[in-house]
Amino acid sequence: MTRRWRPSLGFVLGGALTGTLALSFAGLVVLRYLGPEIGFKNAAILLALIITSVTGGLGWLMVRLLVRPIRALERFAADTRAGAGPVDPPAHFGTQETRQTAVSVIDMARTLQDREATIRSFTDHVTHELRTPVSAIRAAVELLEDSPDLTDTDRRLLAKVAGANQQIDQQLEALRRAARARESRYIGDSRPADLLDEMRAAHPGLKIAIQGETEPVSMAAEGVSLILSHLLGNAVAHGATSVLIDVGDNALSVTDDGPGISEGNRDRIFDPFFTTRRDSGGTGMGLTIVRNILTSHGGEITLRPSTAGTSFELRFARRGTA
CATH class of the missing domain: 1.20.58 (Methane Monooxygenase Hydroxylase; Chain G, domain 1)
Structure with a gap:
């Protein structure tokens, strides 16, 4: 990041407003004093040329000082989130405020990496x-x-x-x-309904039904399959015989008919290594893996209140918002 003079955001916006006001006065001057001299038609043409040139200059400054740095920072954040390797920071920062924001975002990205x-x-x-x-x-x-x-x-x-x-x-x-x-990155869209045969083959003793069969979610099929595999495996391990998957609005809920989760354990189920099945081979990492996959893609998983069985709600981040 090279050190150079950068105007403040207030200076840029104030200059733009001042320029707009100056155009109004320029229009009055042109029409009032030059109209009788060169003709009002010629004065109007001259005024249009002045307004066009000054507006173009102000627009170029706004693009250079605000729009381009913000879009560059957005691309940097998207490339960093995609994890495609080292990402070069933006070359232009615009105003003092956008530079401070960019530096903070870049430092945060590097800290998280x-x-x-x-x-x-x-x-x-x-x-x-x-x-x-x-x-x-x-x-x-x-x-x-x-x-x-x-x-x-x-x-x-x-x-x-x-x-x-x-x-x-x-x-x-x-x-x-x-x-x-x-x-792991599972970028793309998929329909959970397309995985129904795969899920039934992996859990033959479990009755699986899907509502919202045509609805997609913002994650590739491989990632959705991995998530559902953990959730359905947990349901089977805890005695469930049927599961309903409800898809809609870039989210899905997974509800089983098992014994449910006790009140004392509800706040601990996403903790790493927490399990009530230690003696039967449970590792307590299934829900942690599900949460990690969703979190790394900007989504989330929550345990929904239910009178019977266990119900999870999974929300996926829409493209460009993760």
């Missing part, structure tokens, strides 16, 4: 470092299981160790998926 990189680096490091001891524990368990000298108590203890080791492995994999969900 640094945080995302730090989270991903930390996640990769932790999962990599824990892989070795987890593998060692698994190998030791398998070796001990072959020993003929183990008592029943030893074998029960060994089974607990093996179960805990498997749990750690599942949590590490879930942690990696949650981190990737924040970075």
Whole structure:
């Protein structure tokens, strides 16, 4: 960002208003004094030329000082959100106020990128470092299981160790998926109804119905499929037998007929690693992954009040507003 003189927004707007007022006075002068001398028709033509040239100059200044910097900042934000790699900041900032806004937006974007990189680096490091001891524990368990000298108590203890080791492995994999969900981009539009056959094949014991079959949402089919896979998997795991997916206004609701979520757990369901199914293999990361995918695309997921079962509402950001 090069240092150069930049007018204030008040100076630009004040100058534009002053120029407009000056044009009005110029028109009076031209018609009053030059009309009798050169003819009112010629005076009107001269006045039109003056107004056109001055208006064109003011318009060019407004485009250069306001419109172009704002559009450049918008493109920078869109390219940064798309995650296509390093993005060059805008070259022109216009007024002092637009420059300050641009600098703040660029600094915020870089801070968020640094945080995302730090989270991903930390996640990769932790999962990599824990892989070795987890593998060692698994190998030791398998070796001990072959020993003929183990008592029943030893074998029960060994089974607990093996179960805990498997749990750690599942949590590490879930942690990696949650981190990737924040970075993956599913740009495009799709209709959840087009995924109905895929969902029914993946969950054959679940009755799935869709309302609003022609309605699209602002996310590619791959992302919608991943989101619904987690939500339907949770429904099956908690005993649901049917799910209704209602699509409309760039949003969808997913409602099942399961036992629902207790009042004490409603505020914790989106917390990483929170699960009521730890003993049966639950990692507590499914809803976190869903939330990360939606958040990274400008959307959101909320738990809706319901008298029976569980109901989630998912809202997708419209293109250009994420």
